[in-house]
Amino acid sequence: MINQIHSNSDERMKTCIQTFQNNLNNIRVGRASPLLLHNISIEYFGSKTNLRQVSNIIVEDSHTLRINVFDQSVTPLITKAILNAKLDLNPIVNGKDIIIKIPVLTEERRKNLIKVIRHDAENSRICIRNIRRDSNDKVKRLIKDKIISKDEEHSAQIKIQKITNEYIKEIESILLKKERELMKI
Template identity: 40%
Template sequence: MVKEIIKNADEKMTKTLTVLKGELSTMKAGRANPKMLDRIEVECYGSMIPLNQVANISAPEARVLLIQPWDKSSLKDIEKAILKSDLGLNPTSDGAVIRLMIPELTEETRKNLVKNIKKVGEDGKVAVRAIRRDANDKIKALKKDGEITEDEAKKSEDSIQKETDKYVKEIDTIVAAKEKEVMSI
């Protein structure tokens, strides 16, 4: 039972890390990265569909994203979705493809981006700590019900704390690398 709680907590922390990496990869860092558009959904065929499911997205140059819709009739819908997004990019279309020019980052933009990166990192740490708290609560409940001993509870809580520390350190490393990437562009 205790091993299951610890394994479950570890899986949730791993998922948190995956979400964090995904979120950071969508932040624009002055270079064209197709993942920047992962959060954009296009309204076509009567529903909201992720952009990468209605078009091919590539980065032919360092600061250009090329979007090739599979259905040319969705071109206007894709443009509209990009304009409505929080990316602040202006699409240019030639009737067949959409080009997105990724602007050079200014010092102010870099600082704001770093603030956002730190916020996303802090959110990740909060999520990891919430997972730790939930796991510890389950262990305390088992101890209270007499299903495990005081020593087992202490050992389990220590194990969960080690996992938490490992993931928090990993988040710090990921955030620091992303900050360095943004500031060195």
């Protein structure tokens, strides 16, 4: 029962970390990366379709992405989706391809992006702490229902806290790495 609570907490905390990492991957750092466009979807034959399923995303150079579209009829949809994604990117249609020039980040924009990622990091920490609280409440219910002893409760809460501390440290290291990446010119 306690092991199930621990594994459930661990899985939920991993999900928080993955969400945080995905959010950071969407923040551009002034150089071309296909990750910038990974969350962009278009309406294709009546269903949401990821951009990667209807095109190839190629890095031309450090400041240029080329989207090689499989079906030319979706080119306007892709262009519109990129503009609506609010990534400050301006797609240029060039025949069958879409070219995206990645503008160099100004220092002011870099500082604003750092504020955004710090806010995301804090939201991720809150998510992890909420999971810890839920897990501790489950353990307390077990002691209240006399399924476990006080010693088992104490050791379970210590283990939950260790898991929490590990994930909080992981958030900090991911945040620090992204801040360094953003401030690098």
